[in-house]
Amino acid sequence: MRDAERNEFAETIFWGGDIITVDDANPTAEALAVANGKIVAVGDREQVLEFKGPATETIDLQGKTLMPGLVEPHSHPVISALLYDWIDVSGFTNASGAEVIEKLKQAAERAKPGEWIAAFGYDPILIRDLKALSADLLDEISRRNPIFIMIQSMHTVYVNHLALEIAGITDDSPQPEGGIFVKDKSGRLTGMIIEQAAIASVMMPILLESQAKGFDLIERQIQRYAKAGYTTVGAMGVFPVFLNWQNILRELVERDDCPIRMTIVEKATDLEQGITVDLGSASDRLRSGGAKFWYDGSFGTGNVYLDKPYLNSRLMQQGLGIPENTSGYPTMSKQKLKELVRKYHDQGRQIVIHGQGDRAIRDMIDVYEAVLAESPRQDHRHRIEHGGLFPIDQMERAARLGLTASWHVDYIYYYGEALRDEIIGSERARISYPVGAAEKRGLLNSLHNDSPMYPVEPFRLIQTAVTRKTRNGETIGEEQALSVDEAIKAVTINAAWQLFLEDKVGSLQVGKLADMVVLSENPRKIEPDRLDQIRVIETYRDGRRFRFQ
Numbered sequence: 001m002r003d004a005e006r007n008e009f010a011e012t013i014f015w016g017g018d019i020i021t022v023d024d025a026n027p028t029a030e031a032l033a034v035a036n037g038k039i040v041a042v043g044d045r046e047q048v049l050e051f052k053g054p055a056t057e058t059i060d061l062q063g064k065t066l067m068p069g070l071v072e073p074h075s076h077p078v079i080s081a082l083l084y085d086w087i088d089v090s091g092f093t094n095a096s097g098a099e100v101i102e103k104l105k106q107a108a109e110r111a112k113p114g115e116w117i118a119a120f121g122y123d124p125i126l127i128r129d130l131k132a133l134s135a136d137l138l139d140e141i142s143r144r145n146p147i148f149i150m151i152q153s154m155h156t157v158y159v160n161h162l163a164l165e166i167a168g169i170t171d172d173s174p175q176p177e178g179g180i181f182v183k184d185k186s187g188r189l190t191g192m193i194i195e196q197a198a199i200a201s202v203m204m205p206i207l208l209e210s211q212a213k214g215f216d217l218i219e220r221q222i223q224r225y226a227k228a229g230y231t232t233v234g235a236m237g238v239f240p241v242f243l244n245w246q247n248i249l250r251e252l253v254e255r256d257d258c259p260i261r262m263t264i265v266e267k268a269t270d271l272e273q274g275i276t277v278d279l280g281s282a283s284d285r286l287r288s289g290g291a292k293f294w295y296d297g298s299f300g301t302g303n304v305y306l307d308k309p310y311l312n313s314r315l316m317q318q319g320l321g322i323p324e325n326t327s328g329y330p331t332m333s334k335q336k337l338k339e340l341v342r343k344y345h346d347q348g349r350q351i352v353i354h355g356q357g358d359r360a361i362r363d364m365i366d367v368y369e370a371v372l373a374e375s376p377r378q379d380h381r382h383r384i385e386h387g388g389l390f391p392i393d394q395m396e397r398a399a400r401l402g403l404t405a406s407w408h409v410d411y412i413y414y415y416g417e418a419l420r421d422e423i424i425g426s427e428r429a430r431i432s433y434p435v436g437a438a439e440k441r442g443l444l445n446s447l448h449n450d451s452p453m454y455p456v457e458p459f460r461l462i463q464t465a466v467t468r469k470t471r472n473g474e475t476i477g478e479e480q481a482l483s484v485d486e487a488i489k490a491v492t493i494n495a496a497w498q499l500f501l502e503d504k505v506g507s508l509q510v511g512k513l514a515d516m517v518v519l520s521e522n523p524r525k526i527e528p529d530r531l532d533q534i535r536v537i538e539t540y541r542d543g544r545r546f547r548f549q
């Protein structure tokens with residue numbers, strides 16, 4: 001019998017498969033009912049069937065698994081949309097250096113004189129016969145077309161001389177704050193450019209060219225998230241914010257047939273120039289806030305800020321063009337970081353800082369601690385992103401301060417052996433991306449793909465966090481593994497919490513939005529090594545269905 005106060009029937013009732021709720025009080029359920037885009041019942045089949053009315057659609061899961069729609073806490077939808085339109089030279093899809101160089105040569109032959117040749121994913125770590133590039137080497141591919149090649153980690157690009165000329169960068173150009181136009185010993189530009197502050201000046205003409213295709217490109221990226229099972233995406237900045245990308249995002253995300261919702265964290269570099277993301281009527285579907293900083297860089301660029309130097313190796317010096325005996329460096333002084341964090345903290349924003357090195361992360365926690373002591377604030381949810389060598393002895397302090405971490409465990413899957421043998425050595429690799437330690441010490445953790453840094457593959461994240469296996473099957477630091485349930489939380493409720501959406505999405509509970517995903521298999525039951533084989537059958541956003549199989 002229906003309760004007197006229960007005045008609505010469900011539009012849809014799901015049953016007939018496993019239901020993972022990600023609600024600790026009731027981790028599994030037999031059935032779930034949805035009305036008006038919200039979950040109105042979840043639990044025993046009989047109890048949920050009380051919501052069945054004459055018009056209710058009953059969906060038999062036929063043994064498939066229903067769980068909360070996945071939440072990507074850190075991604076770059078605009079830059080992904082752009083880069084996936086470029087020539088793909090990545091180690092995810094190319095097997096050899098010869099293949100990559102041939103692709104570039106063919107592009108140069110096809111291109112009209114003056115047309116840009118832009119490529120993404122150059123990766124001497126995964127493709128061993130690739131070398132650090134230079135303007136001289138790229139001139140051999142073309143002198144009549146500007147060439148722009150971004151490495152997989154996105155913190156370095158290589159350009160030819162024509163590209164430097166078009167961008168107006170000469171041997172005498174000043175170095176931009178936070179970026180480097182690399183020069184050789186005689187003061188000549190090498191064609192290697194490091195960090196966004198410097199990269200942006202060369203990239204601008206390419207971005208302007210792709211404006212016309214913007215709508216289609218972003219739509220494709222939204223589909224990539226949805227097909228992977230994501231229903232919520234945290235976008236770290238809208239790049240480049242001065243073009244009309246935010247309007248495109250707004251138009252696409254607020255459309256009724258958009259399968260995802262999005263939260264945009266604004267880039268501090270934009271905020272510093274007085275540029276904010278203006279979304280007009282911010283809704284449940286699209287909102288903005290926060291402030292995102294970079295304090296160090298990536299292993300592949302040599303600017304992860306470390307306590308002890310990187311290894312010297314053929315890969316580091318010849319492959320990646322990184323000087324010997326370096327310990328990396330931060331993008332700004334600790335004092336400057338503190339000023340900026342204080343400023344945006346005092347504006348009531350959530351702070352999100354890219355931190356990979358042990359030295360970088362310790363500095364960041366110092367800064368957070370100092371700012372919070374001067375200007376206490378409850379429920380700030382300030383974040384530490386990626387966590388390459390998060391010092392384990394700093395985790396309890398971080399947890400006490402209310403900080404939260406989001407992890408790049410894909411690095412272990414794709415680059416684990418190189419990290420161990422050629423970049424930082426086995427002792428540090430064993431405690432790289434130490435999510436297990438963080439979980440035990442009370443940090444709230446999420447996992448992210450950071451597209452376009454890695455493909456949009458949430459079940460790969462879960463698999464790597466659980467198995468700590470590389471793509472060649474080697475295990476690195478198994479003490480740092482998460483349980484499957486912990487990893488599931490890291491791509492659902494924890495990620496939702498980091499985006500201030502935990503009361504709306506991230507678990508299947510009465511009153512929450514009906515954002516859900518139907519999977520071919522149950523991640524809690526499948527063999528851990530097969531987690532990445534799980535297929536997304538369909539997703540629901542606010543109860544609306546999107547089919548993918």
Ligand SMILES: [Zn+2]
Pocket residue numbers: 074075076236450
């Ligand atoms: Zn990122």
